[in-house]
Amino acid sequence: MEKTLDLKFTYTEKKDTRSGFGDGFLEVGRKNPNVVGLCADLIGSLKMGAFQKEFPDRFFQVGIAEANMMGIAAGMTIGGKIPYTGTFANFSTGRVYDQIRQSIAYSDKNVKICASHAGLTLGEDGATHQILEDVGMMKMLPHMTVINPCDYNQTKAATIAIADHQGPVYLRFGRPNWPIFTPADQKFEIGKAWKMIDGKDVTIFATGHLVWEAVVAEAMLREEGISAEVINIHTIKPLDTEAVLESLAKTGCAVSAEEHQYNGGLGDSIAQTLSRFHPAPMEFIGVDDSFGESGTPTQLLEKYGLNAANIVKAAKKAIARK
Amino acid sequence: MEKLSTEQLQNICSQVRRDILRMVHGVNSGHPGASLGCTEFFVALYFHQMAHNNAFQMDGVGEDLFFLSNGHISPVWYSVLARSGYFSTEELATFRKINSRLQGHPATHEKLPGIRIASGSLGQGLSVAIGAALAKKINGDDHTVYVLMGDGEQQEGQIWEAAMAAPHHKVDNLIATIDLNRQQIDGPTEKIMNLLDLKAKWEAFGWQVIETKDGNDMAAVIAGLEKAKSLLGNGKPVLNLLHTEMGYGVDFMVGTHKWHGVAPNDEQLASALGQLEETLGDY
Numbered sequence: 001m002e003k004t005l006d007l008k009f010t011y012t013e014k015k016d017t018r019s020g021f022g023d024g025f026l027e028v029g030r031k032n033p034n035v036v037g038l039c040a041d042l043i044g045s046l047k048m049g050a051f052q053k054e055f056p057d058r059f060f061q062v063g064i065a066e067a068n069m070m071g072i073a074a075g076m077t078i079g080g081k082i083p084y085t086g087t088f089a090n091f092s093t094g095r096v097y098d099q100i101r102q103s104i105a106y107s108d109k110n111v112k113i114c115a116s117h118a119g120l121t122l123g124e125d126g127a128t129h130q131i132l133e134d135v136g137m138m139k140m141l142p143h144m145t146v147i148n149p150c151d152y153n154q155t156k157a158a159t160i161a162i163a164d165h166q167g168p169v170y171l172r173f174g175r176p177n178w179p180i181f182t183p184a185d186q187k188f189e190i191g192k193a194w195k196m197i198d199g200k201d202v203t204i205f206a207t208g209h210l211v212w213e214a215v216v217a218e219a220m221l222r223e224e225g226i227s228a229e230v231i232n233i234h235t236i237k238p239l240d241t242e243a244v245l246e247s248l249a250k251t252g253c254a255v256s257a258e259e260h261q262y263n264g265g266l267g268d269s270i271a272q273t274l275s276r277f278h279p280a281p282m283e284f285i286g287v288d289d290s291f292g293e294s295g296t297p298t299q300l301l302e303k304y305g306l307n308a309a310n311i312v313k314a315a316k317k318a319i320a321r322k
Numbered sequence: 323m324e325k326l327s328t329e330q331l332q333n334i335c336s337q338v339r340r341d342i343l344r345m346v347h348g349v350n351s352g353h354p355g356a357s358l359g360c361t362e363f364f365v366a367l368y369f370h371q372m373a374h375n376n377a378f379q380m381d382g383v384g385e386d387l388f389f390l391s392n393g394h395i396s397p398v399w400y401s402v403l404a405r406s407g408y409f410s411t412e413e414l415a416t417f418r419k420i421n422s423r424l425q426g427h428p429a430t431h432e433k434l435p436g437i438r439i440a441s442g443s444l445g446q447g448l449s450v451a452i453g454a455a456l457a458k459k460i461n462g463d464d465h466t467v468y469v470l471m472g473d474g475e476q477q478e479g480q481i482w483e484a485a486m487a488a489p490h491h492k493v494d495n496l497i498a499t500i501d502l503n504r505q506q507i508d509g510p511t512e513k514i515m516n517l518l519d520l521k522a523k524w525e526a527f528g529w530q531v532i533e534t535k536d537g538n539d540m541a542a543v544i545a546g547l548e549k550a551k552s553l554l555g556n557g558k559p560v561l562n563l564l565h566t567e568m569g570y571g572v573d574f575m576v577g578t579h580k581w582h583g584v585a586p587n588d589e590q591l592a593s594a595l596g597q598l599e600e601t602l603g604d605y
Contacts, residue, residue, distance in 0.1 A: 036460070058460065060491065068449045068483035075389075075453020078438050079461050080381045083453075098443050099480070103450055107430045107440045 005219040008197050008230075011179035017209075018116045020152035021173050022047025024159025025084060025114075029055050032082065032163050038073055039086040040066045045175075046086035046116050066091045067099045073111045074103035082163055083111050089118035089172055090131040097137055104168050105141040112162050112169045113138075118148075119259030120287070120304060121176045121209055121297035130292035136264015138170040139237040145190060146237040148172040148258075148266075150211035152180045154234060157188035165190055172208065174259075176297040179212050182232075191235045193243035199229030202315045203247040206257040207233045207266045210285065210306060214257050217311035228315055239269045241277070248278050253318040257285040257311050259301075281321035283314035326369055328540050333601040334369055334405060335361045335540070339571045340598050341401035341414055341605065346585040349418040352426065355581040356472065357398035359503050359538070359566040364402040366543045367468060371551075376407040378435035386465045387454055389439060391447020392472035392501065393427040394583070400424050403436040404605070411605040445478025447471060448498055452488050455496040466554060467496045474506030477515045482527070488559040489528030497550045498529075499562040501537070505579035521563060529561040537566035572597055 029035050029051050037059040043049050052059040062069040066087055073083035085092065092115035093100070104111045115134065122130045139146045147162070147169060149155040155173045162169045196211075197218050206214035211232050218228045229247055233239070248254060254274065256267030267284040274280050287304050301307045326334075338361050346352035368374065372386040379385075390399050397417065404411045409423075416422035423432035427442030439450050451469035458465060475481065488496060500520065508514050524531045530553045534546030543564070550560045568582070569575030572594040575586075586594055 060456065062487055063483075063490075065483035065487065067446075067480040068452075068487055071446050071449020071480065071484065072453035072456065072487070074439060075450035075455075076457045078380065078382055078387070078450075078454045079457025079463070080383065081457050081460065099446055099449075102440050102443045103446050109439070 005216065006222070007215060007219045009181040009215045011181045013180050014177040015152040015180055016175055016177055017149060017152055017155040017173035018045070018175060019047050020149070020155030021114060021116065021159050021171070022050060024156035026050045026054065028160045028163045029058070031160070034080055034082045035163055036060070036076060036081045036083050037086065038062055038069050038083055040064055040069050040091065042087050046114070048086050066096045070096045070099040071103050074107060074109045077109040077111060084114050085111065086114050086116070088129060089115035089134045090129055093134040093137050094131065101141060105143045108143050109168060110166055112171060114171045116173055117175045118172045119174060119208065120292045120300040120306065121174050121259060123176065123297050123300065124294050126294040127291040132261045132287050132292065133264060134172065135236055135260050135266065136268070139264065139269065143168055144237065145169045145235065147190065147235050148208040149234045150208055150232055151178055151182050153182045153184050153186060154188065157186050158234065161188040161190060174209060178209055181212060181215065191238045191240060193240035194232040194234065195229065195243065195247070196232050197228070197230040199227040200251055201227045202253050202255060202319050203229045203231060203251045204255045204257060204311060204315065205231050205233050205244065205266065205270050207236060208259050210257040210259055213306070213308045213311055216308035217315065220308060220312050221315055226315065226319065233266055236266050236269060239273065241273050244270060244273050245278050248274065248280055253280050253322050254282040255285060255311060255314045255318055256282070259306060260286055262286045262288055281318045283318045285311055285314055331365050331369055331540050334365045336599045337602040338365060338398060338401045338405060340595055340600060342397040343586060343591055343594050344604065345397045345400070345414055345417040347591045348415060350585045351418055352397055352585060353394040353583045354397065354585065355505070355568040355575065355579070356392070356501060356503060357395045358572060358575065359568045359570050360395060360398055360470065360501050361571065362538050362540050362543045363470070363499065363564055364398050366540060366547055368402045368406045370544055371547045372468065373465060376435070378408060380438060382438065383461060383463055384465065387438065387467045389447045389451045389454070389469040390428060390441055391469055392444060392475050393441030396426065396428050399428065405602065408436040409434065414605045444472070444475045445480040448481055448484040451496055451498065452484055452493050455493045456491065458495055464495070466551065468499070469496070470499045470501060473500055473502045473504060473511055473517060474514070476500065476517050476520065485524065485527040485529070492557045493559050494555050494557050496559040497554070497562060498559065499564050501566055502563050503566045503568040505568045505582065507579065507582050509579055524561045528558060530558050531561045531563060533563045533565070535565055537564040538570045
């Protein structure tokens with residue numbers, strides 16, 4: 001279907017966002033000697049091996065002990081280090097919520113919690129590993145910045161940018177190969193939404209892998225004469241409320257799209273902003289109070305309604321409610 | 323700076339104990355039991371053992387660092403920090419009250435000098451201390467990191483994750499102390515969740531373990547800390563099993579879990595203060 005569409009953004013290559021993290025991590029390690037790495041027995045999965053090889057004295061394998069990893073990371077900031085912790089999103093959040101809450105967020109420590117294999121697109125491992133609640137948990141913590149980039153290039157840029165941000169960051173990325181449709185030389189500004197496509201009938205606020213689905217949905221809507229604005233919300237917290245409201249003032253309705261539960265996700269944050277400052281019809285693309293299951297990423301996104309076709313339906317519904 | 327004599331240190335302990343009791347009485351909440359039990363340890367650390375800078379710097383480069391894992395014994399820490407010059411002793415009167423920097427459990431949020439991480443939810447301090455010790459190694463800073471844990475806290479799983487990690491990463495600039503008072507909120511540790519042989523457990527995890535048999539005797543506490551320090555630098559961390567009496571220094575509080583988290587009433591306070599000389603002047 002994509003081939004025949006007139007897409008505003010295109011790609012020639014697919015790559016996993018976790019590789020964007022791994023390559024960005026090596027680059028930021030070269031730029032900033034205070035950057036250190038910790039990993040809980042997932043160096044290969046997180047693509048942290050190149051950094052470990054080049055900077056063995058700044059990299060710590062902590063074994064399958066995530067709580068300890070978070071504590072060690074918090075302690076290392078006290079000596080001026082900028083620790084990047086690496087494990088799956090599930091074990092980066094729910095498993096260690098209390099450690100993050102007390103030793104990192106409440107203590108305002110400069111730890112970068114780097115979380116791979118987030119969401120349904122982890123695929124075949126199934127629901128134990130497919131966390132769909134992590135954004136909610138992290139965004140509820142005061143002091144925490146929450147970032148969910150959309151492709152390899154944006155993940156790499158975000159990984160480098162967070163080293164210069166003072167304070168805890170949750171950086172979420174994923175496992176599957178995914179279109180690389182944003183520029184390699186992009187400037188990553190934490191907290192600044194990126195309006196990728198101008199439109200006037202509806203705004204699609206998308207984050208993570210679903211930004212690509214939003215780009216596809218925009219082309220599908222355009223074929224039907226509907227003008228959709230696509231905004232890439234890579235930083236879920238702090239939310240760029242100014243960009244959200246500016247777009248809504250123009251389009252008058254919204255769709256959120258994310259690989260996460262409705263509860264606690266990006267849609268939740270957008271809805272809060274709308275209800276407080278600019279009440280407007282809004283539809284949600286996400287997982288509706290359910291766990292995931294085994295399957296291929298494409299099958300899972302289809303089954304749970306997290307693809308372009310469903311964004312199109314939601315956009316029409318939102319427009320009809322205006 | 324000339325080191326204080328044992329007698330001078332004991333005099334400080336008497337005042338710190340008065341502070342602890344007056345603080346918890348003043349707000350009718352807090353944890354006097356283990357605060358009283360650990361008084362000699364804190365005074366020995368801050369007035370004798372540690373090379374520390376009370377012009378507080380969060381990153382602590384070029385000085386020894388202390389972390390309190392069992393954050394509920396904040397009264398003794400706050401008193402010793404104030405008495406050693408981190409902030410004014412008058413501020414002790416604000417303990418646990420609204421708009422105070424002296425939170426019920428230690429917090430960095432309020433920017434209280436001397437506190438480098440929040441604690442209270444148990445089991446996290448050893449991991450933090452390992453991280454700080456590793457950062458010192460990366461920085462080429464040869465100072466020591468100290469951490470105190472409770473004995474009940476040994477029931478937390480994260481402690482044992484950290485116990486495994488420190489010898490693995492050769493964190494030999496770290497002295498961890500367990501306040502072994504054998505009491506926890508619900509009763510004796512033996513009844514609540516038996517710790518059995520902590521010395522054997524920590525040794526099996528690769529630590530050098532020393533025992534301070536009388537953790538309420540200043541000379542013994544200092545000897546233990548000096549022994550611990552002498553064992554640093556050989557590839558292994560040090561664990562100090564500090565045997566103390568909960569509630570030490572007040573006859574009706576000593577040796578029971580009942581004063582773990584209960585403040586004395588007016589009469590009890592008067593009786594307790596009658597047993598402790600005011601050596602440095604009450605706040």
